[in-house]
Each structure stands twice: as C-alpha cells, then as structure tokens.
Amino acid sequence: MITDDPYLWLExxxxxxxxAWVAERNAETEAALAGGAGFATxxxxxxxxxxxxxxxxxxxxxxxxxxxxxxxxxxxxxVWRRTTLEQYRTDAPRWEVLLDVxxxxxxxxxxxxxxxxxxxxxxxxxxxxxxxxxxGDAMVVREFDLGTRTxxxxxxxxxxxxxxxxxxxxxxxxVGTDFGPGSLTESxxxxxxxxxxxxxxxxxxxxxxxxxxxxxxxxxWHDPTPGFExxxxxxxxxxxxxxxxxxxxxxxxxxxxxxxxxxAYAHREHLIVTxxxxxxxQRAGSLLAFGFDAFLAGDRAxxxxxxxxxxxxxxxxxxxxxxxILATMHDVSTRIEVLTPTPxxxxxxxxxxxxxxxxxxxxxxxxxxxxxxxxxxxxxxLQPSTLYHGTIGRRTEILKQAPARFDAAGLTVExxxxxxxxxxxxxxxxxxxxxxxxxxxxxxxxxxxxxxxxLTPYYGAVTGRAWLERGGAYVIANIxxxxxxGPGWHRAxxxxxxxxxxxxxxxxxxxxxxxxxxxxAMLGATGGSNGGLLMxxxxxxxPELFGAIVAQVPLLDMLRFHELLAGASWIAEYGDPDNQDDxxxxxxxxxxxxxxxxxxxxxxxxxxxxxxxxxxPGHARKAAARLRELGxxxxxxxxxxxxxxxxxxxxxxxxxxxxxxxxxWQHLSPPALG
Numbered sequence: 095m096i097t098d099d100p101y102l103w104l105e106x107x108x109x110x111x112x113x114a115w116v117a118e119r120n121a122e123t124e125a126a127l128a129g130g131a132g133f134a135t136x137x138x139x140x141x142x143x144x145x146x147x148x149x150x151x152x153x154x155x156x157x158x159x160x161x162x163x164x165x166x167x168x169x170x171x172x173v174w175r176r177t178t179l180e181q182y183r184t185d186a187p188r189w190e191v192l193l194d195v196x197x198x199x200x201x202x203x204x205x206x207x208x209x210x211x212x213x214x215x216x217x218x219x220x221x222x223x224x225x226x227x228x229x230g231d232a233m234v235v236r237e238f239d240l241g242t243r244t245x246x247x248x249x250x251x252x253x254x255x256x257x258x259x260x261x262x263x264x265x266x267x268x269v270g271t272d273f274g275p276g277s278l279t280e281s282x283x284x285x286x287x288x289x290x291x292x293x294x295x296x297x298x299x300x301x302x303x304x305x306x307x308x309x310x311x312x313x314x315w316h317d318p319t320p321g322f323e324x325x326x327x328x329x330x331x332x333x334x335x336x337x338x339x340x341x342x343x344x345x346x347x348x349x350x351x352x353x354x355x356x357x358a359y360a361h362r363e364h365l366i367v368t369x370x371x372x373x374x375x376q377r378a379g380s381l382l383a384f385g386f387d388a389f390l391a392g393d394r395a396x397x398x399x400x401x402x403x404x405x406x407x408x409x410x411x412x413x414x415x416x417x418x419i420l421a422t423m424h425d426v427s428t429r430i431e432v433l434t435p436t437p438x439x440x441x442x443x444x445x446x447x448x449x450x451x452x453x454x455x456x457x458x459x460x461x462x463x464x465x466x467x468x469x470x471x472x473x474x475x476l477q478p479s480t481l482y483h484g485t486i487g488r489r490t491e492i493l494k495q496a497p498a499r500f501d502a503a504g505l506t507v508e509x510x511x512x513x514x515x516x517x518x519x520x521x522x523x524x525x526x527x528x529x530x531x532x533x534x535x536x537x538x539x540x541x542x543x544x545x546x547x548x549l550t551p552y553y554g555a556v557t558g559r560a561w562l563e564r565g566g567a568y569v570i571a572n573i574x575x576x577x578x579x580g581p582g583w584h585r586a587x588x589x590x591x592x593x594x595x596x597x598x599x600x601x602x603x604x605x606x607x608x609x610x611x612x613x614x615a616m617l618g619a620t621g622g623s624n625g626g627l628l629m630x631x632x633x634x635x636x637p638e639l640f641g642a643i644v645a646q647v648p649l650l651d652m653l654r655f656h657e658l659l660a661g662a663s664w665i666a667e668y669g670d671p672d673n674q675d676d677x678x679x680x681x682x683x684x685x686x687x688x689x690x691x692x693x694x695x696x697x698x699x700x701x702x703x704x705x706x707x708x709x710x711p712g713h714a715r716k717a718a719a720r721l722r723e724l725g726x727x728x729x730x731x732x733x734x735x736x737x738x739x740x741x742x743x744x745x746x747x748x749x750x751x752x753x754x755x756x757x758x759w760q761h762l763s764p765p766a767l768g
Contacts, residue, residue, distance in 0.1 A: 099654075107710070116715065127757055128752075130756065139559050140747075140752055143555045144165075144747055152481070154459050160178065161176045163175075167744075169196055171199055171743060172208050173193065175192055193238065195208050206225045208224075208225065212261060214261045220239055221240060222267070229739060232255055235252035236250075236251050262289065268316065269296070270313055287312055287314040306331075319361075319463055334666045356368060366383055371581070380400060380402065407423050408422055412457040417433065417466055425509070426549075427449070427451060428453065430470075456471045480496075496553070499558055500555060509524075510609065522572060525562065525568045530610070533610065534610055534611060534616065535616060539603055539620075540625075541570070541573050543599065556751050560755035565763075573587075574598050589676070590669065592683055599632065614640060614641060615762075619643045629648060630645060630685025641762045646740060647706055647708075650684070650714065650716070650717045653677065655713075659707055689720050698727065699729045699731070701740060701754070702731075703739075704735070705737050705742075706737055707737065707738075708738040718730040
C-alpha cells in the first residue's frame with residue numbers, strides 16, 4: 095500500500111514529462127489492440143452506427159421550431175439546426191442550419207465542441223450558445239441571433255470558465271463565472287450570482303447572491319412563465335444538499351423552506367418537492383405538491399403525487415400546459431401516467447402509454463407554457479427507439495422509428511436478482527444468447543453505483559455490434575448507490591458504506607457464474623467515472639471473479655480526489671480525506687492505495703482524456719504507472735480531447751469503443767469464438 099506517492103508528477107496535466115509518458119502508453123495500447131486485422135473493420139462498423147443518417151434526430155421545442163444538434167460523417171463537430179413539426183413528420187425534413195461547429199472551429203482554429211444553448215423565452219429570438227475546447231466542462235458563452243444566424247457585436251460574451259448563465263429578459267442575464275480570486279468555490283464552480291445588463295462590462299455585473307467557498311456552487315434563474323414570472327437563486331452546500339430562495343426585485347431573499355436534501359421548484363401556482371428523506375409524514379422518494387403562495391404563507395399540507403414502495407421509485411416527471419407526466423420504475427422497468435390538477439378535487443390520474451416489460455420510456459420534450467404536446471421515446475435492450483408525438487387527451491402518432499442496428503436473432507433479455515453479502519436482493523439484466531442452450535460464454539458486466547443515477551433499459555447499438563453479435567452476453571447491474579429504488583438505495587452506499595456497492599457488483603458477478611451464464615475467465619467488467627472507482631475496487635478486492643476489466647475516466651485515488659479539479663464536489667458522496675474519521679475508510683476504498691505486488695489481478699485497460707476537467711486524468715495515469723511498477727498487466731489509452739465523455743466526435747468514440755471491445759474479446763473469448 096502506498097504511503098508516499100511517487101507519481102504525483104503525472105498529475106501535471108499538460109506537463110512535458112507527463113505527456114511524453116502518456117504518448118508512450120498510448121503507443122503501447124495502439125500496438126496491442128489496434129494492429130489486428132479485425133480492429134479497423136470493427137471501428138468502421140461502430141462509426142457507421144454513430145454516423146447513421148437514419149438515426150432519430152431528437153429535438154426540443156422553442157416557439158414554432160424544433161431544434162436539434164446533429165453529428166454525422168460530414169459534420170464531425172456537428173451542426174445546430176431547426177425545423178417545423180410539419181417538416182419533422184416527413185422522412186426527409188428540411189433543416190435550417192443555424193450554426194456549423196466544424197466551420198466555426200476551422201475559422202477560429204479551435205477544436206470547439208458543442209456544449210448546448212439557452213434559447214431566450216418567450217420570443218425565442220436569441221440564444222446563449224456554449225462551446226467548450228475539445229470537450230472540457232469549461233466553456234465560452236456567446237449570444238447568438240437566431241434570425242441572422244450570427245454572433246451579434248452587442249451580444250453577451252463570457253470567456254472560458256465553468257459558467258452558469260440564463261436569460262432574465264431581452265437585455266439581462268443571470269451569470270456566475272470566474273470573476274477572479276474568491277469568485278469560485280473549492281470545486282471550481284461559480285460562488286456568486288450576478289445580474290448582467292447588455293452593454294455593460296461583465297466585471298460590472300451586479301452581485302445579487304453568493305454562496306460559501308466550501309459550497310459546490312451557486313446559481314440563479316428566471317422563470318418566464320407568463321403570469322408567474324419569478325427569480326430564484328440557490329446554493330449547493332454539497333452534492334446532495336442545497337438551499338433555494340425566491341429573489342425579490344430589491345434582491346431580498348425568501349427561503350423556500352424545504353429540507354436541504356430535497357429538490358424543489360415552482361411551476362405556475364405550484365411548488366413541487368421531491369423528498370430524499372422523510373418529511374411531513376411522507377416517505378423519502380415521494381413527490382409532493384403545494385400551492386406556492388400558500389407554502390410561503392406557512393401552509394404545510396401537501397398533495398402526494400407519488401409515494402414509493404419497496405420495489406417502486408420515482409423516475410422523473412415533466413409538465414405540459416395543464417398536466418404532469420409522471421414516470422416511475424418498478425424493479426427498474428418504467429411505468430408512465432398523467433396527473434391533472436383539478437381545483438377542489440385533488441389530482442386525477444390515468445395511464446399515458448403502455449410500456450413493454452423490461453423497457454424504458456423517456457419524455458423527450460414538452461411545451462409547458464403553451465400546450466399539452468409531448469414527445470415520448472420508447473425503447474428496450476433489443477427494441478430500437480420509437481418516437482411518439484401526442485397531445486394529452488388525444489391519440490398519439492409515431493413520428494420516427496429507428497431501424498435495428500445489430501442482428502438480435504437468438505438473443506433474449508432476462509432480469510435476475512443476486513443476493514448480496516448482507517442479504518439485499520440486487521437486480522440485474524442479462525442480454526444475450528440463451529445460455530441454457532449454449533452453455534457458459536463471454537459476458538460483460540457493467541455498473542455504476544453512485545450519485546443516485548439509475549441504469550435503465552436502452553437500445554445499445556454499439557454494444558450490439560461490438561459484443562452481442564459476436565456471441566457475448568451483456569449484463570447491467572443495478573447496484574446500491576444508484577437510484578433504482580429511490581433515495582434509500584443511494585444512501586445505502588454513501589461514505590463508508592460504499593463497500594455495499596462493491597459487494598453488490600461482486601454478488602452479481604458470482605451469480606452469473608452460478609447460473610451458468612459465464613465463468614470467471616470469460617467475465618469482463620466495465621464502468622466509467624464513479625463506475626471507474628467500482629472497477630478499481632473489483633481489481634483490488636475481487637480479482638478472482640474477472641478475466642478482464644476496463645475502467646473509463648476513472649476515480650482511483652481516494653485520498654487526493656478532493657484536491658483534483660472538481661473532486662471537492664464529491665465529498666458528500668465519498669467522505670472528506672481531510673477528516674481523519676473519513677480518511678480511514680477512504681484509504682480502504684482507494685484502489686490506487688490498495689494496489690500490491692504478488693496479487694493475481696485481471697488484465698486492465700484504463701482510459702481517460704487529457705481534456706477531462708472533471709475527473710483528473712492523473713487518476714488513470716498514476717494507477718497505470720503503479721501497476722506497471724508492480725509487474726501487473728495494464729494498458730492506458732488517453733485521448734487528447736473529449737473531456738469527461740472521453741471523445742469529442744463520433745470518430746473518437748468509435749475508436750475508443752473498438753479499443754475497449756477488442757481488449758475484452760482478446761482476453762475473454764474462448765478459442766472457438768476468438
């Protein structure tokens with residue numbers, strides 16, 4: 095176990111020595127994985143999926159237009175474009191291109207990556223376009239005129255930072271950015287909220303709210319709903335606790351007095367609260383509605399829109415003009431219904447759509463200020479997406495259907511439950527051949543287990559082509575730390591209890607072997623970011639269960655994570671290394687510090703990005719160096735761009751996925767399948 099870290103020099107992201115070392119590791123990885131006859135073919139087939147012209151172009155409505163960002167073979171960095179619903183219904187819509195990011199990148203000699211746009215409402219005449227250099231979280235902001243398709247000379251512009259910005263009116267925005275010393279939190283996010291008027295310097299923006307340096311971030315937003323215009327500000331004390339305030343015109347604050355671990359927002363006359371802990375006699379995981387004005391006046395009598403049970407959790411909700419679309423998960427399969435507020439009679443509810451078993455449904459978009467329109471996407475592990483359009487109370491129509499991208503003949507989807515070390519039932523999905531007929535074969539187990547993020551069914555075209563078509567099984571583990579069963583499922587793996595997530599994942603791995611789906615030698619595992627920490631825990635704690643492991647943009651040094659980039663924002667999830675009580679369990683969790691000689695670790699592929707300004711690439715770099723020092727089998731691939739996503743365009747994504755699946759197939763496939 096490491097006491098003094100000899101590889102701190104690899105934390106120098108752009109350091110000459112560190113980059114030279116990375117170049118050597120990249121060359122080794124390319125030689126080991128990309129030189130075979132099948133690599134180029136696999137990469138081409140994956141890129142074909144990612145660039146396919148018949149993908150569904152998902153949109154968001156702003157006014158009369160539907161907006162979409164699109165990448166393909168001709169537009170590697172992408173185009174921002176729009177069309178009408180009438181055109182969108184056709185097989186070949188006519189798109190108006192608003193901004194070509196490839197052209198902009200070439201003109202400015204900068205590797206711009208699209209980071210989104212905030213369209214001004216209700217006029218929808220201008221937008222705040224966000225661009226990042228090569229995929230980082232930090233971005234520049236430029237006002238964009240949607241009529242002239244130009245960046246106007248008098249437009250708002252914010253230099254590169256992890257900025258929060260949003261419209262107040264035609265000539266005013268709320269902005270939080272890097273204003274110099276003291277303006278950012280220890281996590282690197284805005285600490286102050288300012289009101290900025292057109293034609294004035296950014297530095298002259300009026301401060302209206304500020305958080306503490308130890309907070310994760312502060313922010314503000316304007317609700318432009320006609321008749322319900324309001325301003326709000328918030329501070330996030332940590333990743334899971336925040337305070338929200340109504341901001342009066344004189345900048346005085348009125349606290350929205352909900353528990354600081356709850357999430358809350360105003361919608362028209364309602365205050366909607368999602369509970370993370372018990373409150374007012376309602377269970378954690380409930381969705382509550384109050385009258386906004388009545389709540390401010392002291393009323394604490396909620397209407398319960400959703401109450402969880404041990405197998406059912408809230409998945410999300412979206413407003414239309416007169417209704418609330420509610421999505422829930424029962425054993426990780428989605429259900430969806432419509433709730434309608436009825437004056438004096440509570441909330442009526444009825445199903446919105448039938449969702450096939452072991453599938454997922456996503457509300458893609460609504461237009462809550464104007465109509466009861468909705469766009470709904472339904473998909474499953476072997477079921478390509480179908481996009482529906484409808485208006486509540488009327489019939490729905492199928493707008494788009496994605497074609498199958500891989501051969502699913504002979505494949506099945508099943509859900510099983512493993513029993514973890516403490517007796518907890520842990521659900522997992524298996525997609526692949528019927529092993530009762532074929533016998534054990536290669537299997538790839540994926541997990542995350544953190545930040546209350548749920549892993550739900552989806553159609554994975556890349557996984558289908560790279561893994562399922564070759565005879566492998568793909569497995570998704572819904573371990574604790576996620577949100578599959580609500581806040582309690584997440585809390586069960588917080589801090590020192592993070593080991594519960596690790597035990598759950600190991601239990602699923604063992605259950606796959608017991609059921610005859612695979613063997614340890616043919617079982618691989620993948621996870622990214624927090625899931626990369628999970629992979630590190632498998633390497634150091636359960637190496638006998640796996641034949642190969644891939645950790646993508648991983649978090650591995652749990653004693654220094656809070657000092658690296660955005661790491662301080664995750665203290666609420668893992669613990670504080672500067673707190674001696676927390677440090678004890680963090681040392682036990684830290685894969686980097688648990689690496690040792692004389693252990694039989696499975697082969698490991700680590701991937702990261704030089705431009706990842708969220709999870710520091712030093713985590714992967716240092717782990718690779720330490721494993722090499724100890725004589726273990728390890729490869730490192732560090733993409734020079736791409737940010738935390740690991741890839742800034744489809745070609746990079748295809749390359750990364752081809753490397754990963756080639757590595758896994760090399761180590762996990764029996765000779766007959768190789």
